[in-house]
Amino acid sequence: MRVKGILSVPGDKSISHRALMFAALSRGTVRITGLSPAEDCASTASCLRRLGLGISQPEQSARTSAMIASNLTVESPGLHDLSAPVRALYAGNSGTTMRIISGLVSGQSFTTTFDGDSSLRRRPMSRVLVPLSQMGMKVDYPREAEDVRGTAVGFAPFSITGGHLQGREFNLDIASAQVQTALLLAGLQAEGETVIRMPARVRDHTERMFKYIGIPFEQSEDSTIRVRKLEEPAAPFSLSVPGDLSSAAFFIVAAVCLPGSDLLLKSVGVNPGRRLILEVLGQMGAELNPETVSEVCGEPVADVRARYNKRLKGATVSGDQVPLGIDEIPVLALAGATCDGVFTVTGAAELRHKESDRLRAIVDNLRAAGVEIEELEDGFRIQGSQRIRGGSPWRTYGDHRLAMTALIANCIFEQPVQIEETDSIRISYPGFAEHLRFLVSE
Numbered sequence: 049m050r051v052k053g054i055l056s057v058p059g060d061k062s063i064s065h066r067a068l069m070f071a072a073l074s075r076g077t078v079r080i081t082g083l084s085p086a087e088d089c090a091s092t093a094s095c096l097r098r099l100g101l102g103i104s105q106p107e108q109s110a111r112t113s114a115m116i117a118s119n120l121t122v123e124s125p126g127l128h129d130l131s132a133p134v135r136a137l138y139a140g141n142s143g144t145t146m147r148i149i150s151g152l153v154s155g156q157s158f159t160t161t162f163d164g165d166s167s168l169r170r171r172p173m174s175r176v177l178v179p180l181s182q183m184g185m186k187v188d189y190p191r192e193a194e195d196v197r198g199t200a201v202g203f204a205p206f207s208i209t210g211g212h213l214q215g216r217e218f219n220l221d222i223a224s225a226q227v228q229t230a231l232l233l234a235g236l237q238a239e240g241e242t243v244i245r246m247p248a249r250v251r252d253h254t255e256r257m258f259k260y261i262g263i264p265f266e267q268s269e270d271s272t273i274r275v276r277k278l279e280e281p282a283a284p285f286s287l288s289v290p291g292d293l294s295s296a297a298f299f300i301v302a303a304v305c306l307p308g309s310d311l312l313l314k315s316v317g318v319n320p321g322r323r324l325i326l327e328v329l330g331q332m333g334a335e336l337n338p339e340t341v342s343e344v345c346g347e348p349v350a351d352v353r354a355r356y357n358k359r360l361k362g363a364t365v366s367g368d369q370v371p372l373g374i375d376e377i378p379v380l381a382l383a384g385a386t387c388d389g390v391f392t393v394t395g396a397a398e399l400r401h402k403e404s405d406r407l408r409a410i411v412d413n414l415r416a417a418g419v420e421i422e423e424l425e426d427g428f429r430i431q432g433s434q435r436i437r438g439g440s441p442w443r444t445y446g447d448h449r450l451a452m453t454a455l456i457a458n459c460i461f462e463q464p465v466q467i468e469e470t471d472s473i474r475i476s477y478p479g480f481a482e483h484l485r486f487l488v489s490e
């Protein structure tokens with residue numbers, strides 16, 4: 049099998065979330081084009097509607113699988129006139145929605161209850177709720193949740209009562225763009241200065257969008273950001289979202305592993321905090337050329353050409369590199385499985401706290417398919433092989449990135465794996481299977 053053709057992947061999920069959420073920082077009509085069709089972004093839109101933002105509904109929802117329109121307008125009342133939600137904000141499967149909107153409502157003098165699906169209810173929220181509480185926000189857990197978990201709190205469902213926040217200095221120990229963004233949104237509503245120091249580089253969509261829409265902040269070389277209270281709302285803005293590199297990553301891996309492949313992925317966002325996939329595959333010997341890099345609404349965008357060159361060499365991904373490609377590690381493991389050498393990932397314990405324990409899932413699924421793989425506490429080590437048997441069950445744990453990885457594995461392995469489900473793909477890329485079918489040929 050090989051993949052050939054030209055494709056525009058859907059809009060970037062991280063940027064789409066922020067475009068919708070940061071509309072709340074302005075007052076008036078915000079226009080967004082190229083928004084991600086991901087269910088996660090529809091979850092963000094539904095939470096924001098409950099807070100009083102007017103977000104247009106998709107016109108063709110009956111005909112397309114998208115739950116949110118790709119071009120829409122947001123009518124924002126501004127940060128000082130958000131409405132107290134009557135019902136809980138349901139973030140579905142989306143950690144980004146729950147964590148960043150927690151920051152948004154932390155400065156609002158009403159109570160907001162958050163909930164999510166069974167996967168999101170298991171993901172750690174204390175990483176945002178603890179620092180937000182230190183700024184003056186109050187968080188409560190329903191009695192039943194406390195009973196079920198004993199004394200352990202820090203998981204959804206929870207309620208935030210916002211109010212008078214005081215700026216603080218934070219030295220974060222987790223390199224998380226979500227946490228950083230939540231604290232920045234709180235800082236824009238707090239007295240005094242909020243200072244956030246990151247332990248490593250992460251995607252900088254928030255900073256780029258703040259600059260683009262005119263939210264003042266200061267940034268220094270050592271990944272420190274300072275914000276003060278936003279006295280005036282930002283002017284309404286128009287923003288165009290580039291293609292999602294994390295979605296493109298699946299096709300890129302297929303192209304560099306399958307002889308005879310040649311793909312052109314149009315207008316993909318190549319934020320410096322997301323480029324691990326391109327860098328590691330390049331080190332492994334892949335021919336990957338980001339062509340015509342330009343800037344669109346503050347974000348670097350390129351057409352990425354991915355071609356089969358030769359069998360990939362081994363590589364090591366570790367430490368500070370990991371946040372630059374955390375979402376791509378499941379599919380990168382497939383490139384590792386077929387490489388001529390050893391492929392090692394360390395420093396990636398965060399993968400255990402994503403939509404599923406992705407480390408355990410990668411190891412179990414690949415091992416069942418005949419890959420020689422060792423699980424490490426914070427990663428895995430693979431001895432690559434030119435031929436991978438496959439034909440084994442593939443568990444997804446309802447995790448979209450594991451389901452899409454399986455569909456790519458089916459192009460690479462000798463026998464297709466039996467995928468537990470592919471429904472979860474709608475979380476980030478409805479239409480993925482159709483796009484893959486369009487590109488694949490024998």
Ligand code: S3P
Binds near residue numbers: 061062063223374
């Ligand atoms: C995201 C940041 C990353 C990433 C997630 C989206 C964002 O999470 O895994 O899919 O949009 O800020 P962390 O910031 O928690 O690492």
